[in-house]
Amino acid sequence: MNLDRIYAIFIRQWFLLRGSPIRFFTVFIWSIISIFEWGFISRYVGSLGIQTFNYVSAILGALVLWEFSSRVQQSILTGFLEDIWSQNFINIFASPLKIREYLTGLILNSVVTGIVNFTLIALLAGIFFGYNILSLSLMLLPFMLVLFVFGMAMGIMSSVIVFRFGSTAEWLAWPIASVIGVVSAVFYPVAALPAGLQLVAKLTPASYVFESLRALVYHGATFSQVSGNLLLALLLSVVYLLLIGWLFAAVYRRNLDRGEITRFNSESF
Amino acid sequence: MPKTILKIKNLSKSFGKVQAVRDVSLEIQEGQIIGLLGPNGAGKTTTINMIMGLVTPTTGSIEMFGLDAAKHRSAINKRTNFSAVYSSLPDNLTVYQSLYVFGKLYSVPDLKEKIGQLMEEFDLKKFANTKAGVLSSGEQSRLNFAKAIINTPKLLFLDEPTASLDPQIAGIVRKLIVAYVKKHQAAVLWTSHNMKEIEQTCDQVSFLSHGRILLSGDPKVLPAERGSQDLEELFIAVANEPLDSEN
Numbered sequence: 001m002n003l004d005r006i007y008a009i010f011i012r013q014w015f016l017l018r019g020s021p022i023r024f025f026t027v028f029i030w031s032i033i034s035i036f037e038w039g040f041i042s043r044y045v046g047s048l049g050i051q052t053f054n055y056v057s058a059i060l061g062a063l064v065l066w067e068f069s070s071r072v073q074q075s076i077l078t079g080f081l082e083d084i085w086s087q088n089f090i091n092i093f094a095s096p097l098k099i100r101e102y103l104t105g106l107i108l109n110s111v112v113t114g115i116v117n118f119t120l121i122a123l124l125a126g127i128f129f130g131y132n133i134l135s136l137s138l139m140l141l142p143f144m145l146v147l148f149v150f151g152m153a154m155g156i157m158s159s160v161i162v163f164r165f166g167s168t169a170e171w172l173a174w175p176i177a178s179v180i181g182v183v184s185a186v187f188y189p190v191a192a193l194p195a196g197l198q199l200v201a202k203l204t205p206a207s208y209v210f211e212s213l214r215a216l217v218y219h220g221a222t223f224s225q226v227s228g229n230l231l232l233a234l235l236l237s238v239v240y241l242l243l244i245g246w247l248f249a250a251v252y253r254r255n256l257d258r259g260e261i262t263r264f265n266s267e268s269f
Numbered sequence: 270m271p272k273t274i275l276k277i278k279n280l281s282k283s284f285g286k287v288q289a290v291r292d293v294s295l296e297i298q299e300g301q302i303i304g305l306l307g308p309n310g311a312g313k314t315t316t317i318n319m320i321m322g323l324v325t326p327t328t329g330s331i332e333m334f335g336l337d338a339a340k341h342r343s344a345i346n347k348r349t350n351f352s353a354v355y356s357s358l359p360d361n362l363t364v365y366q367s368l369y370v371f372g373k374l375y376s377v378p379d380l381k382e383k384i385g386q387l388m389e390e391f392d393l394k395k396f397a398n399t400k401a402g403v404l405s406s407g408e409q410s411r412l413n414f415a416k417a418i419i420n421t422p423k424l425l426f427l428d429e430p431t432a433s434l435d436p437q438i439a440g441i442v443r444k445l446i447v448a449y450v451k452k453h454q455a456a457v458l459w460t461s462h463n464m465k466e467i468e469q470t471c472d473q474v475s476f477l478s479h480g481r482i483l484l485s486g487d488p489k490v491l492p493a494e495r496g497s498q499d500l501e502e503l504f505i506a507v508a509n510e511p512l513d514s515e516n
Contacts, residue, residue, distance in 0.1 A: 008373035012359075015366045019400070086359035091416075094321045095374040096346040256325045259284060262318050 001104065005097050009105020013079050027075075027113050031067045031121045038063050039129040057217065059187060060131040062210055066186045068118040069147035069154070069206060070177040075110035076155025077162075077173055084167045089264050099249050106159075107152055114151065118144075139216065139223055142230050143209050149237035150205045154180060156244045164251045167264070185210045205240070208233035271298040274424050274456045275320065280329035282315055282480075289315045291480040293329070299423070302450055302457040304467040304488065307477035308508040313460045314353075316477070317426050320458070321351060333424060347375060352417035353428035357409050360402025364393050364412055367401055368419060375420035387415040390445070406433040414442060418449060425449075427459045431466060439463075443470055464500040474500075476507045483507055 017024050038059050046055040083089055092102070125131040133140065158173035165172070183197055184206035190198050201207040212226035255261050275297040282290040290312040297303050305313045318324040320331055322342045331338035333345045358367045368387060372380040388394045391411040396404060401412055410433055417425060427446070431439035447470055450457055461467055467474060468488045476484040484491070484507055488500055497503035 002376060004373045004376040008370050011373065012362070012366075012370045015362055015370070019361065019363070019366075082359075082361075086361060087356070088359050090323060090353070090356040091358060091371070092374075094323055094346065094349075094351055095371070096343040096376070097374055098343050253325070256323065259282075259315070259318070259324045262314075262323050 001098070001101050002096070005095075005101045006105045006108060009079070009097075009102055010108045013082065013106075013109045016082060027071075028117055028120055031071065031117050032124060034063060034067060035060070035121045035124050036128070039125065039131075043129065056129050056131055058214070060125045060129055061133060061136075061213060061217065062186045064118065064122050064125055064131075064133050065143055065147055065209065065213070066181065066184070066206070067121055068114055068144060069151035070181075071117045072110040072114040072148055072151025073154035073158060073177045074174075075113040076106045076152065077158040077170075079106040079109050080159040081162065081167070081170060084162065084170075084264060087264075089261050093261055099252055100245070103156060103245060103248065106155070110152065110155060111148070114148065136213075136216075142227075142234075143213065146205055146209050146230060146233045146237055149234065149241055151177075153237060153240040153244050156241070156248055160244060160248050160251055163248065163255065180204060180206070183207065189214065203236070205233040205237040208236075271300055271454075273297070274299050274334060275458070276332040277316075277320065278330045278332075280316065280319060280331065281327050282312075282319060282324060283327045289480050290319070290326075293477070293480075293482055295475060295482070297424070297456045297458060299454045299456055300450060301473065302447070302459060302471045304471035304474040305458060305460045305477060306462075306464075306467060306474055306504060306507075307460075311477040311508075312480035313477055314355075314428055315480075317351075317353075317428055317458060317460065321349070321426055322346065347420065348422055349424045349426065350375070350417045350420055350422040351426035351428070352410075352413040352430045353426075354410075354430065354432040355428070356413075358401050358412055358416060361400060363396075363398050363400050364388065364404070365397040367412065368416060371416045372419050377420050383419060387419060391415045407435060407438050410434050410442070411438070414445070421453060421455075423453070423455050425455060425457045427457055429461055430459070431461070431463065439466070446470065464504055468500050476504070478508055 017027065039056070042056040042059040083092055122133045125133065136143070154176055158176045161173045162169050183193065183201040183204045185201055186206070190201045190207055190211060193201055208229040212229050215221035215226055216223065273296055275295070277293060277295045280290060280293040281288065293316055295303070305316065307313050315324060319326045322338065334348060336345055338345055362370065365384060368384045369380065372384060377383055388397060391414060393408070393411060393415060396408060401409060404412065410430065414430065431442055434442060443466060446457060449455060459467070459471060471488050473485065474488045474491065475482045484495070486494065492499050492503045495503055497506060
């Protein structure tokens, strides 16, 4: 892998963010809105006095972590879509850039926006709702690692959908994190899902993270008791990432064969 | 003896039942400018796209710099570049940013100096911080061309590179291309519908029609050899010629 070429994909995205306050704003705004929305809901439900645990901590802890994963997904998708919106595929793919370098550049960008976004909403959760995500201390790292790898897989999958079905399919790609969120047990346990969806949740790495988070914080489990689940979640995430990376390359080869790289637009599929 | 930079053999491409390119063979030596001529839909762009690695050939082989393009695409693309009338640079990046990003994609050494030199050469300095989207089409073409030679390519693909330029700027660009080829012993594969331009700049031309090369030769003598007054008349005659298989 060539670092210059990976950097080119990364810096291109940074130039775009730097040159457009609106683009910059939209990286953070939805996470900020979510924090306030769920923060107020949690505070209200907490004030009813019917719960047996700290409702604000339960919801905001999960939200901050899930927003991190979602942001990684959206950042990869946005970087990919920028090349479609600016009709840049010919320039990009006629260069020495390899597919794995292209994806690595998009991922690198998602790491930065994901971490900045995480820091910002964690701060807001602390300042406005008294929730301190750092109370999880070092246990935060494995949670974030799994969610980061899973976020990458979701981001590349979203891009695969657009790459395969054309740019009109971006409307299917944007909500992928929200759809997967249903079976990720972010705000409720897997047991709350119907039997069929529980099975799907078992195949969703994020569900293990949020089940483990609840076990640690509200049921007094130790880290070693949940570490097996986290390891399984990490393995699943890595397998999905590899499979989806392979799928992206396969769709790329298909598009080369059909000549669709050179005339990629919403009506060409 | 000049080195062979590009060698394509029996190249064909079908999209479903449509055969866009049929059995095209072509060689380019260093220092040569080859014109690829033909009416719209003749297969010129598909041929160039296959050579650039943007379309997979159905059959045939492409060899550049002695390397098989199917196996060494990235290494080959380091030494090639292109400018096409239908492919402008991202309109949301400034001139400087575009050249910087593409310079990095091609791992250009001393990139900042190189960008300065290109902006000077193509009169783009005053637009360094202007987004490409607000440039005129002539300025965008100059930017495209600056990007096309940022990595000092040994093989340059130019798909109607002067189509949107006024005659004066087009003339300047032609001179720059010819000078570039001489200076770097590079080679160019050039498509154009401007027959005068082809006559002035190309060492050899190949006429494509219905995806097949029908005729090749020196553009200065080919019309007379074929009983045409000039290249334009020959172009029209070749474009109207039906394929054997279609008779």
